[in-house]
Amino acid sequence: MxxxxxxxxxxxxxxxxxxxxxxxxxxxxxLEPHRHRMADVDPKAAKRAERQVAALFGLSTLGTILFVVAYYAVSIEGDSWAEIARQLRISTTLLGIGLALATFGVGAGAVHWAKTLMPDEERIELRHPMRGTDEDRDAALDILREGSAEAGIGRRPLIRNSLLGALVPLTVGPAIVLLRDTGPLPGNDLSTTFWKQGLALVHDPITDPEGLGRKIKPEDLTIGSVVHVLPEGIQAEEVEHPLDEIAKAAVLLIRLNPDDLDEVSRAGAYEGIVAYSKICTHMGCPVALYEQQTHHLLCPCHQSTFDLKQNCKVIFGPAKRPLPQLAITVDDAGYLVAKSPFTEAAGPSFWERG
Ligand code: FES
Incomplete structure (x- = not known):
C-alpha cells in the first residue's frame, strides 16, 4: 500500500x-480556514498584548532581583537554633519566590507573545527527500527571515528590550550567586570534621527540634531505628561556622541486628548500632533514605546506594567511595560517644583530598 x-x-x-x-x-x-486573533486585526489589542508581554518579562526581572537581594540580605545566623531555623526558612522562601517569579515571567511572557503576536498562519510542508534542492533551501531561508521579521523583534523594541532586561539578570544574577558559592578554596577544611574521640552523639536539632542536643543511649534505639545525629557542642556559641561544621559532621545512626553486619562494620559498631556520614561521597547530598528490609541507604540525588551490611560499600550509582564510618562506643554514663574521628574525609572528592 x-x-x-x-x-x-x-x-x-x-x-x-x-x-x-x-x-x-x-x-x-x-485545513480549517485561518481564524485571525484580536491582535491581528486590532492595533490596540496588539499594543495591549505587547504591554502584557513586557509586564511579564518585567515580573521576571523583579523576581531575579528579589532572588539576588534575598541571597545577600538574609543572613542565616542567630543566637539560637530556633533563630537560625527561622532565618533559613525566610531565606529559602524568598529565594524560591524570586526564582519562581523569574522563570515564570520569562516563560509566560514568551508563551503569551507567541500566542498573541507572533504569526500563526498554518502552513503545509510537503514531504520531500531529506536534503531539499538549492531553491527549496533558499526559499526556507527566506521564510525564516520573513518569520523573524514578522515576529517583530526589530519592530517591537519594548518587547525586545524587556526580554533582554529579563534574560540578562536571569542568567547573570544566579550565575554570580553560584560562582560566589564556589569559593574560596577549602584547603584542608574538608579533611577534618568536628568529631573527636569521646564526643557524645546528640539529636540533630534541625531534623528533630524536640530532641535539641539530647544525648542518646543504646536502649533508646530499637532494631530498624534511624536517628540523625551531630557531635555534642557543635551548636555552642564559640563554634565559628556552625552551619559549615554541621554540613560536614552530620551522621546517621542506625540499629541493626549485629549478625547482619560484616566484620569491618561490626568493629566500628556498638551492639549493632552503626554510625555513618550522611554526606554522599558522590556530590554531597544528604543520604537519608534507609531501606529496612535490605539495609540499604539511598541517596535521593543520583540514586547511589550504600550497603550497611558491608560497611556502606557502594552497590549502585555514581558514588565511588563508601560512606565513612564513625566508630562508636558508650561512655561511663552509658551514652553513645565517638570512639575516634572519621578515619577519612567525609563527603565528595575535592582537589586536596588524599
Ligand atoms: S550526590 Fe548522592 S548520588 Fe549524587
Whole structure:
C-alpha cells in the first residue's frame, strides 16, 4: 500500500486501512480556514498584548532581583537554633519566590507573545527527500527571515528590550550567586570534621527540634531505628561556622541486628548500632533514605546506594567511595560517644583530598 505524500492538501486522497484490512480512501478535508486573533486585526489589542508581554518579562526581572537581594540580605545566623531555623526558612522562601517569579515571567511572557503576536498562519510542508534542492533551501531561508521579521523583534523594541532586561539578570544574577558559592578554596577544611574521640552523639536539632542536643543511649534505639545525629557542642556559641561544621559532621545512626553486619562494620559498631556520614561521597547530598528490609541507604540525588551490611560499600550509582564510618562506643554514663574521628574525609572528592 502506498501512502499519498500530499497529506494535508484539500482534495487529495489519503490511504487508511479498514477494519477488514482493505485499503480505503477518503477526501482530505484540508485545513480549517485561518481564524485571525484580536491582535491581528486590532492595533490596540496588539499594543495591549505587547504591554502584557513586557509586564511579564518585567515580573521576571523583579523576581531575579528579589532572588539576588534575598541571597545577600538574609543572613542565616542567630543566637539560637530556633533563630537560625527561622532565618533559613525566610531565606529559602524568598529565594524560591524570586526564582519562581523569574522563570515564570520569562516563560509566560514568551508563551503569551507567541500566542498573541507572533504569526500563526498554518502552513503545509510537503514531504520531500531529506536534503531539499538549492531553491527549496533558499526559499526556507527566506521564510525564516520573513518569520523573524514578522515576529517583530526589530519592530517591537519594548518587547525586545524587556526580554533582554529579563534574560540578562536571569542568567547573570544566579550565575554570580553560584560562582560566589564556589569559593574560596577549602584547603584542608574538608579533611577534618568536628568529631573527636569521646564526643557524645546528640539529636540533630534541625531534623528533630524536640530532641535539641539530647544525648542518646543504646536502649533508646530499637532494631530498624534511624536517628540523625551531630557531635555534642557543635551548636555552642564559640563554634565559628556552625552551619559549615554541621554540613560536614552530620551522621546517621542506625540499629541493626549485629549478625547482619560484616566484620569491618561490626568493629566500628556498638551492639549493632552503626554510625555513618550522611554526606554522599558522590556530590554531597544528604543520604537519608534507609531501606529496612535490605539495609540499604539511598541517596535521593543520583540514586547511589550504600550497603550497611558491608560497611556502606557502594552497590549502585555514581558514588565511588563508601560512606565513612564513625566508630562508636558508650561512655561511663552509658551514652553513645565517638570512639575516634572519621578515619577519612567525609563527603565528595575535592582537589586536596588524599
Ligand atoms: S550526590 Fe548522592 S548520588 Fe549524587
Amino acid at each position: 502506498s501512502i499519498d505524500q500530499s497529506h494535508g492538501h484539500p482534495g487529495s486522497d489519503v490511504a487508511t486501512t479498514s477494519e477488514g484490512g482493505l485499503p480505503e480512501r477518503f477526501e482530505n478535508p484540508g
